[in-house]
Amino acid sequence: MAVISTETIPVQSEPDVVAVRRRVRDASAKLGFSLVDQTKVVTAASELARNTIIYGGGGTMQLDLLNGPRNGLRLVFEDKGPGIPDVELALRDGFTTGGGLGLGLGGAKRLVSDFEISSRLGEGTRVSITRWK
Amino acid sequence: MGEFLLVTIQVDMHDRLAMALQDDLTRMIAASEARGVLIDISSLEIVDSFIGRMLANIAGMSRVLDAETVVVGMQPAVAITLVELGLSLSGVRTALNVDAGMELLRSSLNGSKVLYGSHFD
Numbered sequence: 279m280a281v282i283s284t285e286t287i288p289v290q291s292e293p294d295v296v297a298v299r300r301r302v303r304d305a306s307a308k309l310g311f312s313l314v315d316q317t318k319v320v321t322a323a324s325e326l327a328r329n330t331i332i333y334g335g336g337g338t339m340q341l342d343l344l345n346g347p348r349n350g351l352r353l354v355f356e357d358k359g360p361g362i363p364d365v366e367l368a369l370r371d372g373f374t375t376g377g378g379l380g381l382g383l384g385g386a387k388r389l390v391s392d393f394e395i396s397s398r399l400g401e402g403t404r405v406s407i408t409r410w411k
Numbered sequence: 412m413g414e415f416l417l418v419t420i421q422v423d424m425h426d427r428l429a430m431a432l433q434d435d436l437t438r439m440i441a442a443s444e445a446r447g448v449l450i451d452i453s454s455l456e457i458v459d460s461f462i463g464r465m466l467a468n469i470a471g472m473s474r475v476l477d478a479e480t481v482v483v484g485m486q487p488a489v490a491i492t493l494v495e496l497g498l499s500l501s502g503v504r505t506a507l508n509v510d511a512g513m514e515l516l517r518s519s520l521n522g523s524k525v526l527y528g529s530h531f532d
Contacts (some may be wrong), residue, residue, distance in 0.1 A: 292425040299423060299457065317457055317488040321496060324459040328426070371497055381460040385496040 279346035289327050289355065290336040298327040298339055302353065305341055309349045311411055319351060319409040322386040326355045326405055329382050333375070334359030334403055350391075350410040358402040365397055415447040415516055416440065416478075417509070421454045429465045437472045447516035448473050451509055453484030463498040470503045479519060480504065483512035 287301060288294055302323040306316040323339070330337045334357025344350035362368045371384045383405075387393040392408040416439060424432070440448060450466065452458065458466070470480040481504045485493075493500065506512035 292427055296423050296425050303456065314488045314491050317486075317492045318495065321457045321459050321492050324457060324461075325496075328459075328461065381497045385460060385498075388495050388497065389492065 279344055282343040282345045284340060284342045286338050286340045289330045289339050291331065295324060295327045295331065299324050301341060302351070305343060306351050306409070309343060309351055309411055311351070311409070315409060315411070318389040322389040322407055323353055325382040325386045326353070326407070330355045330357050344408070348410045350408050352406065352408040354404065354406045356402065356404045361399040361401055362397040362403055363399060365395055414443065414445050415449060415513070416443060416445045417449045417451065419451040419454070423456065424462070426461055429462055433465050433468055436469055437476070440473050440476045440478050446478050446520050448478055448480040449509060449512045449516065450480065450482045451484050452482060453486065455489065456486070458485070458489050458493055460496065460498060463493065463500060466503055467500060479516055481506050481512040481515050483507065483509050
């Protein structure tokens with residue numbers, strides 16, 4: 279697997295979420311994803327970008343175009359927020375501390391091929407998702 | 412005799428804009444005494460949990476104000492993604508397009524006319 283290109287964009291404010299959606303849409307279209315797959319990965323990115331802002335206090339999204347047996351899109355959301363005390367609980371549908379629907383993390387996980395999350399209390403959270411073509 | 416509000420969402424909304432739409436629309440339902448609300452989302456490329464919650468809130472609030480909400484025009488790819496995301500939009504009535512949505516509202520309210528269209532952008 280080779281990384282064809284990588285870029286990092288800020289995820290600090292609500293308009294950044296819209297920018298994330300647009301950037302992920304463009305990248306997934308460029309990789310030749312079907313419309314349904316584009317929609318899934320854009321939706322997952324929207325959920326994670328919002329989490330980065332609401333829970334992480336803002337951060338970044340790294341966007342990697344991958345080239346291997348199949349083309350892929352990897353998105354890494356990172357923040358230096360308070361971290362998640364119980365990741366397993368946070369992944370459960372309906373669990374929220376932010377007044378939302380509690381579908382963000384678990385929902386995003388269902389929409390992609392690979393999902394990795396690591397979080398340290400007081401240090402921040404990193405969520406990496408990959409969708410293969 | 413009731414009247415319908417037609418709302419067409421034409422931009423990729425950030426969260427605060429979605430909240431503003433929710434507030435504006437609720438006020439408009441009360442002010443116009445509309446009996447039905449059609450929300451056309453055919454231009455929306457995604458519906459995430461935030462937009463989904465907004466649609467459910469509008470439906471709930473309009474119900475309390477004695478109006479019916481029908482969400483129309485959802486793109487198939489959006490519908491597939493919504494279900495996988497885990498959003499069922501329970502309590503939100505949907506129709507394939509504006510005409511079908513209008514028909515749905517008419518049949519449940521009996522003989523109404525469109526009051527005015529509102530483009531939110």
